[in-house]
Amino acid sequence: MELRSTAGGYIWEDSIQRSWDVVQEDAGGSLAGVVAELVQAGKRKRLHYDTTPLQRGIIRHLILVLDLSMSMSEKDLRPTRYQLSISYAIQFVTDYFEQNPISQLGIIGMRDGLANLVSQLGGNPTEHIGALQALRKQEPSGDPSLQNALEMARGALYHVPSHGTKEVVIIFGSLLSCDPGDIHKTVGTLKAEHVRVRIVGLAAEVAICKEICRRTNQGDSTSTYGVILNEQHFRELLLASCTPPASTKQKSSASLGSDLMRMGFPSRIVETSPSFCACHSRLIKGGYICPRCKVKVCSLPTECPACGLTLILSTHLARSYHHLMPLRNWDEVDWNDAKKVSSCFSCLLPFPTAPSSVPRFRVSVSGSTTNVTATAASAIATGGASGRFRCPSCRQLFCIDCDLFAHEVMHNCPGCEAAAGGRKLSNGQAATEVSMATTNAYLS
Amino acid sequence: MNAVDGSSHVPQVGFASELEQELPSLLVLILDTSPLGWGTQSPPISLHEAVASLLIFINSHLALNHSNEAAVIASHTNCIKYLYPVPGEDYSILAPKSTVTSGTESSEEMIPNGQSNGDNGTPNDASMYRQFRVVNESVMKQLELLLSGTSTSDIEHNGKISDTTLISGALSTSLAYINRLVGGVNDNGPKLRARILVVSVCSDLASQYVPIMNCIFAAQKMKVPIDICKIGNNTVFLQQAADTTGGVYMHLEHPRGMIQYLMTAFLPDRALRKHLVLPTQSSIDFRAACFCHKRIVDIGYVCNICLSIYCQPPADGSCAICDTIFDPKELADLLKKPVVVTTTVPKTKTKKKKKKDSDATPNFTPGP
Numbered sequence: 186m187e188l189r190s191t192a193g194g195y196i197w198e199d200s201i202q203r204s205w206d207v208v209q210e211d212a213g214g215s216l217a218g219v220v221a222e223l224v225q226a227g228k229r230k231r232l233h234y235d236t237t238p239l240q241r242g243i244i245r246h247l248i249l250v251l252d253l254s255m256s257m258s259e260k261d262l263r264p265t266r267y268q269l270s271i272s273y274a275i276q277f278v279t280d281y282f283e284q285n286p287i288s289q290l291g292i293i294g295m296r297d298g299l300a301n302l303v304s305q306l307g308g309n310p311t312e313h314i315g316a317l318q319a320l321r322k323q324e325p326s327g328d329p330s331l332q333n334a335l336e337m338a339r340g341a342l343y344h345v346p347s348h349g350t351k352e353v354v355i356i357f358g359s360l361l362s363c364d365p366g367d368i369h370k371t372v373g374t375l376k377a378e379h380v381r382v383r384i385v386g387l388a389a390e391v392a393i394c395k396e397i398c399r400r401t402n403q404g405d406s407t408s409t410y411g412v413i414l415n416e417q418h419f420r421e422l423l424l425a426s427c428t429p430p431a432s433t434k435q436k437s438s439a440s441l442g443s444d445l446m447r448m449g450f451p452s453r454i455v456e457t458s459p460s461f462c463a464c465h466s467r468l469i470k471g472g473y474i475c476p477r478c479k480v481k482v483c484s485l486p487t488e489c490p491a492c493g494l495t496l497i498l499s500t501h502l503a504r505s506y507h508h509l510m511p512l513r514n515w516d517e518v519d520w521n522d523a524k525k526v527s528s529c530f531s532c533l534l535p536f537p538t539a540p541s542s543v544p545r546f547r548v549s550v551s552g553s554t555t556n557v558t559a560t561a562a563s564a565i566a567t568g569g570a571s572g573r574f575r576c577p578s579c580r581q582l583f584c585i586d587c588d589l590f591a592h593e594v595m596h597n598c599p600g601c602e603a604a605a606g607g608r609k610l611s612n613g614q615a616a617t618e619v620s621m622a623t624t625n626a627y628l629s
Numbered sequence: 630m631n632a633v634d635g636s637s638h639v640p641q642v643g644f645a646s647e648l649e650q651e652l653p654s655l656l657v658l659i660l661d662t663s664p665l666g667w668g669t670q671s672p673p674i675s676l677h678e679a680v681a682s683l684l685i686f687i688n689s690h691l692a693l694n695h696s697n698e699a700a701v702i703a704s705h706t707n708c709i710k711y712l713y714p715v716p717g718e719d720y721s722i723l724a725p726k727s728t729v730t731s732g733t734e735s736s737e738e739m740i741p742n743g744q745s746n747g748d749n750g751t752p753n754d755a756s757m758y759r760q761f762r763v764v765n766e767s768v769m770k771q772l773e774l775l776l777s778g779t780s781t782s783d784i785e786h787n788g789k790i791s792d793t794t795l796i797s798g799a800l801s802t803s804l805a806y807i808n809r810l811v812g813g814v815n816d817n818g819p820k821l822r823a824r825i826l827v828v829s830v831c832s833d834l835a836s837q838y839v840p841i842m843n844c845i846f847a848a849q850k851m852k853v854p855i856d857i858c859k860i861g862n863n864t865v866f867l868q869q870a871a872d873t874t875g876g877v878y879m880h881l882e883h884p885r886g887m888i889q890y891l892m893t894a895f896l897p898d899r900a901l902r903k904h905l906v907l908p909t910q911s912s913i914d915f916r917a918a919c920f921c922h923k924r925i926v927d928i929g930y931v932c933n934i935c936l937s938i939y940c941q942p943p944a945d946g947s948c949a950i951c952d953t954i955f956d957p958k959e960l961a962d963l964l965k966k967p968v969v970v971t972t973t974v975p976k977t978k979t980k981k982k983k984k985k986d987s988d989a990t991p992n993f994t995p996g997p
Contacts, residue, residue, distance in 0.1 A: 240951075347956070348933040445932060445933070445959070446931045449929075450928070451915075452914075452915065452916065452927065453913065476928050498915045499938075502917070502938070503846075506839050506842065527717055531802045531805035532805045532808065533714060534809055535717075584809075586808065587808070590804075590805055594808075594851070595805070596843045596847075597840045599798060599801035599802040599805055601798075602795060602797045602798035602801050603708060603795050603799070603801070604707070604798070
């Protein structure tokens with residue numbers, strides 16, 4: 186049998202990419218340039234997001250299911266799978282509420298073949314984080330039961346109104362599930378109730394997990410079921426669930442799931458003497474007054490404990506706008522266009538000057554996302570290094586750090602904002618209008 | 630999160646390590662240079678006076694710590710411009726000669742020592758702290774360039790003269806600048822503590838709502854307080870910006886005393902602020918304006934797809950922004966009003982009691 190491949194190694198080694206093969210010394214025998222390019226390539230890989238304005242389910246109801254079984258005591262993730270999962274879960278809770286302020290979250294644990302409620306479906310991040318911290322002191326034990334956990338999640342999401350999304354995210358470290366009945370039936374009911382399940386596997390791909398994700402996400406299991414490669418990948422897979430999911434065609438066309446919600450915008454009061462709040466019965470100074478029943482609550486967003494009106498601030502709504510109006514991807518600029526501008530528009534970082542002859546090494550980037558545009562893909566492949574990125578609408582040039590910052594944190598283009606009428610639709614309403622029109626066009 | 634959106638009024642300062650107090654700080658000053666905004670102030674304060682005060686303020690900021698840094702960005706009607714530092718200039722080597730061009734009133738007033746009459750060693754010039762001079766000269770020169778390059782067509786929007794400036798652009802730019810200086814790779818965490826001071830005269834920012842909100846949330850994430858020094862009418866968005874990020878909002882009632890406001894309220898940096906009693910805003914308008922009639926509402930209706938706010942359920946049953954057709958059943962539920970049953974209704978139910986009831990006072994009972 187011929188086991189030798191063309192490269193000289195064994196055939197099964199062909200698919201392995203060795204990072205040390207990619208790196209080559211430059212003319213002076215130094216690695217600095219190559220390392221810098223690798224760092225750049227890593228950043229660039231993260232740059233390209235899906236910027237199609239999609240209709241998204243902004244009001245989310247998500248159940249996070251944690252595997253607390255024996256398999257989580259494995260030490261392949263540092264310090265253990267168990268501790269790392271809890272750390273990432275805490276981070277997930279923080280990020281989730283930062284990006285989805287008017288959404289709800291609940292946590293369920295799988296242990297000893299049972300599903301345990303860790304924290305109730307609710308909108309207060311500190312409660313969830315407290316519950317997760319308490320889990321740290323416990324030890325993982327027994328086998329997990331996917332069916333029990335899914336049934337419990339289904340029960341918790343049962344009352345969710347039709348305008349909210351129902352989602353389950355499972356961190357699954359085991360390779361088995363210890364179920365009392367037929368899990369396929371459970372999956373069927375989940376599908377009927379429009380519950381979407383995402384799974385992050387810590388060990389290896391499990392057929393039933395793939396099946397669950399495929400059936401509850403209209404046949405799409407590639408983007409919803411992922412098995413981690415390392416700690417960093419684990420974090421990425423888990424935090425990907427923070428972005429609100431795109432509404433599915435089936436749901437929006439049926440005009441189900443779209444309706445108006447009555448909400449109260451309370452006014453803040455400042456008091457000289459403390460009084461009790463209606464939500465926690467604590468003595469506090471100041472708070473918010475429900476516009477309907479005039480009861481005092483201490484924190485927002487919440488539901489009025491007296492009349493049940495959803496109380497939010499307009500700033501909470503504004504937090505979700507960037508999901509609806511994503512910033513466009515910026516294009517990489519090649520050396521021919523790059524020479525005119527010497528520093529970044531926003532942070533004044535001097536750009537690298539064009540070398541007379543460009544010594545260039547190919548830096549291959551594996552696992553680039555599916556949303557990469559053709560130009561971006563070619564830019565990545567060539568490892569183009571003018572270090573300049575251009576916003577397609579305002580034509581200003583930016584450095585890579587500003588690119589990352591603008592897309593990941595700020596969601597604004599400094600160039601477009603700094604030009605009068607550059608982003609002609611800087612009016613929130615008009616911009617929404619356009620993005621929504623595109624959305625409708627996209628969906629129909 | 631509650632602290633974020635104004636639930637707790639006093640900004641929470643949770644990083645009280647001794648080490649951090651030693652950190653130098655970066656001040657990014659955003660100066661609103663809208664000509665109309667400055668021209669229509671009452672009581673009047675001219676841009677010259679304001680800039681004079683601001684330069685003293687920046688100098689005192691730089692004087693507090695040797696490694697303190699400053700940046701000045703002008704937010705103009707049609708562009709934004711770095712007044713200091715200027716891209717492409719190297720500040721490590723100070724030019725021996727002053728670069729300020731003589732001629733305009735402003736520069737003569739502000740920096741008398743900046744006049745280089747072929748004699749680069751006037752006593753004032755030599756005695757001035759180098760860093761101060763660099764900043765002052767750069768700001769004055771760039772401001773002059775900016776204002777002399779502004780024509781009337783620049784301040785017109787749709788044929789109408791407006792005092793709008795690009796605060797959102799200036800905020801975005803300054804955050805990116807802060808991101809580079811503070812977030813720069815360093816083993817020992819951040820090497821600078823940054824804050825933003827906005828000196829604003831314009832009143833209407835409604836068209837920049839979403840970008841300004843994005844900036845506010847980014848600033849909050851980066852723990853950068855946005856201080857607002859407001860001349861003229863109050864602006865709701867800037868109030869929210871200061872409140873959300875834990876900055877100081879100050880409305881100048883006597884703009885001519887600007888220097889005093891600046892020195893007392895805005896000079897202390899983040900580490901010092903928790904020991905001071907700073908001016909706070911007692912009431913901020915957090916209510917929302919509806920998209921349909923621009924009315925301020927306290928109970929509104931929100932489209933769950935695009936989060937647009939209505940003061941009443943739309944008549945045609947679909948969202949005006951995203952064209953989503955709402956579920957008619959749910960809509961009917963929202964429109965339902967409490968039913969007040971008058972005496973005429975119960976008579977069909979209980980015919981026997983009719984005579985008794987008609988004599989009695991009208992019987993108001995809640996409907997089913």
